[in-house]
Amino acid sequence: MDCLFCKIINGEIPSKKVYEDDSVYAFYDIAPMAPVHVLIVPKTHIASVNEVTAENSAVISHIYEVAAKLAKELGIADEGYRVVTNCGANAGQTVFHLHFHLLGGTKLKVEMC
Ligand code: AMP
Ligand code: ZN
Numbered sequence: 001m002d003c004l005f006c007k008i009i010n011g012e013i014p015s016k017k018v019y020e021d022d023s024v025y026a027f028y029d030i031a032p033m034a035p036v037h038v039l040i041v042p043k044t045h046i047a048s049v050n051e052v053t054a055e056n057s058a059v060i061s062h063i064y065e066v067a068a069k070l071a072k073e074l075g076i077a078d079e080g081y082r083v084v085t086n087c088g089a090n091a092g093q094t095v096f097h098l099h100f101h102l103l104g105g106t107k108l109k110v111e112m113c
Contacts, residue, residue, distance in 0.1 A: 083102055
């Protein structure tokens with residue numbers, strides 16, 4: 001499958017890894033929008049939130065556990081941060097492998113859209 005994040009997960013394309021376990025991979029965004037900008041992705045290819053089902057949704061709660069852990073380790077937990085996923089064209093999704101942006105380290109814009 002010609003998927004950028006699958007290639008990052010399997011090491012075909014380099015990334016700055018932050019965390020990895022059996023089901024999740026996390027790495028620094030190549031074009032950070034905040035002082036801390038990490039992408040947390042399931043190792044299984046799920047294209048977007050549109051593809052989340054009862055069969056594959058366990059990894060989503062695990063991703064939030066990882067987000068909480070990384071936020072603490074990266075020093076942004078106390079002051080606050082945002083975890084966001086874009087789904088589809090209207091949200092500006094550019095990579096169609098489900099990913100959660102972990103953004104922090106500064107006061108983020110209040111506007112969500
Ligand atoms: P989205 O627009 O929500 O689909 O987010 C895709 C994100 O992937 C963007 O923030 C990009 O900067 C990021 N990105 C694209 N290519 C790479 C890469 N090779 N390594 C790390 N992040 C990337
Ligand atoms: Zn993929």
